[in-house]
Amino acid sequence: MNEIAIPRYIDSQPQFFMWELDEFCVAIGLFSTGIITETMWIMIALIIVTSGFLKKFKKDNLEGALLHIAFWSGVTAMNKENLDAYEKELIA
Numbered sequence: 001m002n003e004i005a006i007p008r009y010i011d012s013q014p015q016f017f018m019w020e021l022d023e024f025c026v027a028i029g030l031f032s033t034g035i036i037t038e039t040m041w042i043m044i045a046l047i048i049v050t051s052g053f054l055k056k057f058k059k060d061n062l063e064g065a066l067l068h069i070a071f072w073s074g075v076t077a078m079n080k081e082n083l084d085a086y087e088k089e090l091i092a
Contacts, residue, residue, distance in 0.1 A: 020058075022066065023051045 013020040019027060027047045034043025058066070070076045 019051060023054050026050055026054065 013022065015021070016024040027050075030043045030047045030050065034040040037043075067076075
């Protein structure tokens with residue numbers, strides 16, 4: 001019988017090293033930008049600052065705050081029914 005690692009919390013995001021998934025994506029994006037623009041040390045400093053800011057923001061706000069900000073800014077859809085954040089009327 002094989003042992004399966006069960007996460008401590010069901011709703012917790014996947015973690016890469018010390019970052020959660022959303023922080024890791026930001027870190028990879030900044031790291032890639034640093035490689036392309038040859039400003040690696042500046043981007044490493046930005047990675048440290050932004051990951052600290054994201055951790056503090058997620059700790060101080062509700063759990064889905066980043067998803068709601070992305071929805072209201074028009075970056076992503078919340079679900080299949082609410083595809084457009086700027087549509088304020090229900091069209092039946």
